Amino acid sequence: MTRAIRILGIDPGLRRTGWGIVDSIGNALAFVAAGTVRSDDKADLASRLCQIHDGLAAVLARHAPDMAAVESTFVNKDATATLKLGQARGIAMLVPARAGLPVAEYAPNAVKKAVVGVGHGDKTQIHMMVKVLLPKAVIDGADAADALAVAICHAHHRASPAARLAAAG
Numbered sequence: 001m002t003r004a005i006r007i008l009g010i011d012p013g014l015r016r017t018g019w020g021i022v023d024s025i026g027n028a029l030a031f032v033a034a035g036t037v038r039s040d041d042k043a044d045l046a047s048r049l050c051q052i053h054d055g056l057a058a059v060l061a062r063h064a065p066d067m068a069a070v071e072s073t074f075v076n077k078d079a080t081a082t083l084k085l086g087q088a089r090g091i092a093m094l095v096p097a098r099a100g101l102p103v104a105e106y107a108p109n110a111v112k113k114a115v116v117g118v119g120h121g122d123k124t125q126i127h128m129m130v131k132v133l134l135p136k137a138v139i140d141g142a143d144a145a146d147a148l149a150v151a152i153c154h155a156h157h158r159a160s161p162a163a164r165l166a167a168a169g
Helices: 046-062 079-098 107-114 123-133 140-158 161-168
Strands: 005-011 016-025 028-038 067-073 105-106
Touching: 005 046, 005 079, 005 140, 016 046, 016 079, 016 140, 028 046, 028 079, 028 140, 067 079, 067 140, 105 107, 105 140, 107 123, 107 140, 123 140, 123 161
Parallel strands: 005 067, 067 105
Antiparallel strands: 005 016, 016 028
């Protein structure tokens, strides 16, 4: 029998970082858990990054994933907001990497295409398709749904030649 591969998907954000975990067994996916790490928006940036770190570290300790995938940051018109999001994304990549997990990155359009079938689905479509693909999923919000979508995307792409090259690099 094939062993389940536990995948942690992360949707980074400074206010809310979504996380979702699926078990991939061959071509089948099973929901494990999902949630959101929230930071205190009244705290200083360093404290907020620590809150994200500690929340994600607790998720890793509780669920012991085998690998992780993080959604790439998109650049918007507000440079300060983009920089802060990039710092939160750095924490989202650092926590699993420090735990010894391989960490893959996926562009938002790749995640949408893997889950919805097109690269320009909206959050409602993503949430709906995550529920279709993982009917037992308990999702506490859009950030957790997005994180599960990242995990699903990685489950579909982790065996591809491009994913193997990215992991080796």
